[in-house]
Amino acid sequence: MTAAPVRTWAERYAPSTREVYRRTLLELAADDPRILCLDSDMGGLDDLFGPVLPEQYVNVGIAEANLVSVAAGLAATGFLPYANTMSGFASARACEQVKIDVAHNNLPVRIVGTHGGFSAGHYGPTHHALEDLAILRTLPNLTVVVPADSAETEYAVRATAGLPGPLYLRLGRNPAPPVYDGPYQFRVGEAVRLRQGEDVTIVATGPHPVTMALEAARALAVRGISARVLNVHTVKPFDTAAIAAAARETGALVTVEDHVLAGGLGSAVCEVVAGICPVPVRRIGVADRFHDSVGTETDLLDGAGVSARAVEEAVLSLRSA
Template sequence: MTTTAPATRDVYRRTLLDLARRDPRIFCVDSDMGGLEDTFGAELPGQYVNVGIAEANLMGVCAGLAAAGLIPFANTMSGFALWRAGEQLRSDIAANNLPVRVVVTHAGLSAGHYGPSHHALDDLAVARTLPNLTLVAPADAVETEHAVRAAVDHPGPVFIRLGRVATPAVHSRPYRFELGVAVELATGDDVAIIAAAPRPVGVALAARDELARAGVAARVLNMHTVKPVDRAAVVRAARQTAGIVTVEDHLTTGGLGGAVCEVVCAEQPCRVTRIGAAESYLDAVADEETLLAVAGITVERVTEAARELLGHRARSVALR
């Protein structure tokens, strides 16, 4: 992971325009995010609508377009989609199973330079509760393009969660992307690390390398689709390793870690350690990487958690 890829939001915008050129059903519905009017709007003005900074109206307009047989992509920031337009996202779009693609940027702590009002550390938890909504957090630019293209023909609503700036490339060679199916980035049967979104996946892979130097084989799963979570991959990890460490740029409550715990509790009990932000607001203004470190979403915490799981398994075996 040494190559820096384009920002996921930039790849999304290029992919959306490419798709819309060939499919007049695709509409770009903007909430004054900046830049879309000069690219998508300038080339395809008949398929572009800017509702302004009015997120609730954004969702309502998209619901109407989808009900009329079109394929609208709603564009906003992650925190605003759930808290300023949550009722419309739930009642107008998700409850009616309308094919709206809600694409949010500035997820997690990627808008940390704006301060706590723009932190989006609870969006996964809220979005996971909405009926019919498929929730995707791509790991890099390559996966973002796959996710956007897959979303076009998906029968129900899709929520795609993106960051803001360029992040390291995760995928260096072709692979099969499928909504709801995790990607195994590294093999290993000692411990499993499950992550979603660019920074957490990067942390997971770096932790895997650190553990490998100590002779520990860590399986790394990129759980790009947080809902529906890949239950089969989680169950295999729970059955075949000493336990699971989840990594996310989100609270430890309700997000990826919560989804994994729900699966193992019901199907294959095992120890799960969730690495994420504590249940408190980060009262700080800083860049994303600094805030992730403040929140404890680090390589060191992941490796420590993995070693603790292995130690617990060793103690359990010794007591038998």
């Protein structure tokens, strides 16, 4: 018996970003024998991918550094390996292998990190991935993509399948609110303007931050403040033109991310603004401390000061300054 077809946009993209990624990867691999799925015993891929395309599936076990090195070797021989692990392990435990084996050699390895930000909060601080963007966006040749929802995940996976160099794809764990309700053209390195605005720009990356930005913009509209919202799905290469235009046209920026304040989206925005069009910037992100609580992703974000209300207050502080 075959599965019932998915009939609507909402049904197709109801699962989490990681689930939509896995489905999309299987579809791409079925048409391209060069695509390999390298697993680090994540669970799920062994049931979804392995039985369907066993010759394109390898589980290296819980050995993240080895995972990346194996992927680099396979890429050097003409394969297109997707190395699957958790974001915190890809960026920290395997950082040297990503830097030397993959990025330095500019190999087409796709490093797919799930459980980004606080999305593995139920495992505690060992599994938080709050520094990964700061680490990986510094590496030459590496493209860094953070989809805003499940639909954008599929678009991003398909758009980056042919990249000649390496990719880091940051995904969550649980379903997040949808951002898109219909098709659009995903372009690597090109931010998406989700909402028009003239008074301030809210810049966000990742599922929960983008949702917070949109929620804050709606609340600000009630106050008579017109807030532009930019979804920066590509952290590297960074859309300098969109940020510079937002600075010139709206005069102030607020950034929001599920990442530490140092080195992430807010830092990237400040780097652009300082060099091209200096305007006030307020950054909403995770405070510079270890967060030892165990909890849900949304509870941990709220406890760390990352919320729609915090974004709204940051905009209001700019307006009153």
